[in-house]
Amino acid sequence: MGEKNIILTGDRPTGRLHLGHYVGSLKRRVELQNSGLFDAINILIADDQALTDNADNPAKIRDSIVNVVLDYLSVGIDPTKTTICVQSALPALHALTFYYLNLVTTARLSRNPTVKAEIQMRGFAEEGLPTGFFIYPVSQAADITAFDATVVPVGDDQLPMIEQTREIVEKFNKIYGKTLVLPRAMIPENEMQRRLPGIDGKAKMSKSLGNCIYLSDDPKTVKKLVNGKMFTDPQHLAISDPGHTEGNVVFTYLDALCRKEHFAMFLPDYADLEEMKEHYRRGGLGDGVCKKFLIQVLEETLEPIRAERARWEADIDSVYDIIREGTAKAVETTNATLARVRKAMRIDYFEDRSIVKEWNALLKQAKQ
Numbered sequence: 001m002g003e004k005n006i007i008l009t010g011d012r013p014t015g016r017l018h019l020g021h022y023v024g025s026l027k028r029r030v031e032l033q034n035s036g037l038f039d040a041i042n043i044l045i046a047d048d049q050a051l052t053d054n055a056d057n058p059a060k061i062r063d064s065i066v067n068v069v070l071d072y073l074s075v076g077i078d079p080t081k082t083t084i085c086v087q088s089a090l091p092a093l094h095a096l097t098f099y100y101l102n103l104v105t106t107a108r109l110s111r112n113p114t115v116k117a118e119i120q121m122r123g124f125a126e127e128g129l130p131t132g133f134f135i136y137p138v139s140q141a142a143d144i145t146a147f148d149a150t151v152v153p154v155g156d157d158q159l160p161m162i163e164q165t166r167e168i169v170e171k172f173n174k175i176y177g178k179t180l181v182l183p184r185a186m187i188p189e190n191e192m193q194r195r196l197p198g199i200d201g202k203a204k205m206s207k208s209l210g211n212c213i214y215l216s217d218d219p220k221t222v223k224k225l226v227n228g229k230m231f232t233d234p235q236h237l238a239i240s241d242p243g244h245t246e247g248n249v250v251f252t253y254l255d256a257l258c259r260k261e262h263f264a265m266f267l268p269d270y271a272d273l274e275e276m277k278e279h280y281r282r283g284g285l286g287d288g289v290c291k292k293f294l295i296q297v298l299e300e301t302l303e304p305i306r307a308e309r310a311r312w313e314a315d316i317d318s319v320y321d322i323i324r325e326g327t328a329k330a331v332e333t334t335n336a337t338l339a340r341v342r343k344a345m346r347i348d349y350f351e352d353r354s355i356v357k358e359w360n361a362l363l364k365q366a367k368q
């Protein structure tokens with residue numbers, strides 16, 4: 001325990017994954033997976049957490065699981081290197097959550113900035129807050145500690161969850177003796193990976209805002225979204241006008257996705273993105289040319305993902321087996337942690353009969 005390098009990360013299955021997920025986390029997970037630096041890599045499909053604000057729509061979660069797994073497999077998550085598992089089938093997580101809840105005050109949970117923002121967004125402030133939603137950071141601490149994770153690669157909106165987890169670990173270890181592994185967050189290196197804006201220029205690509213490009217969108221849809229809906233520079237009216245590249249979504253996406261060789265392939269007028277941006281700022285470069293280039297860059301990224309997805313879509317039996325086997329493995333891992341936790345708390349009554357001796361001694365002593 002403790003000396004290993006273990007990753008646990010996860011997603012709520014509430015829909016297909018989009019380009020923001022790809023740039024912000026999926027690409028990184030594949031790199032980490034292939035780095036050879038980790039003893040174990042786990043991805044948790046957090047369907048229980050997804051239910052905390054979708055209790056009335058479990059079908060949405062059920063349908064999303066297959067889409068999320070297909071998205072993982074199609075970007076290069078390799079089930080022989082990464083364990084993909086389903087949260088609701090890991091009973092140890094529920095038990096751990098219940099014990100950890102005793103180590104967290106409601107006041108502390110109320111201060112979590114991410115949960116606060118989500119409460120506003122979902123209208124729970126007016127409608128009433130489901131208790132399960134309120135406490136999901138504690139269940140997330142169970143997710144992380146159950147795998148003995150040392151590293152949790154997440155977006156910066158998840159930092160409060162990791163902080164909360166660390167507090168729980170410290171408190172648990174202080175009361176019951178050193179049992180749990182202290183994890184640390186690993187957040188994306190640069191601003192762009194942290195938050196790819198939506199195609200409308202809003203800060204975040206998000207399903208509820210309807211401003212996403214999904215990894216599984218077909219070429220026609222991608223083209224339509226870029227040409228028809230993408231926010232550029234509202235002051236750049238005539239081609240000859242000087243333009244802004246900052247806050248211009250076409251350029252933000254190019255920053256995130258384009259490589260030098262894309263210019264040689266699709267737009268040899270420029271050596272690199274800097275040259276292209278300079279021309280745009282100077283005036284004389286139209287949005288049409290920029291968007292056409294972006295579409296080509298997007299296609300170069302998305303086409304292999306789509307092809308891989310199509311392969312897996314034709315073999316859902318294998319997809320099912322991947323998560324079934326991943327989950328079976330995760331049951332073992334998380335049960336072992338729960339056993340360790342129960343032992344540390346000395347509530348492992350039925351492991352052996354040693355407590356009978358203890359009780360006998362106790363009762364004898366009471367008589368003396």
Ligand code: TRP
Nearest residue numbers: 008009010011012046049140143
């Ligand atoms: N809360 C995370 C999100 O919304 C999903 C998640 C659940 C998670 N359990 C986790 C992330 C454990 C990292 C580790 O994206």
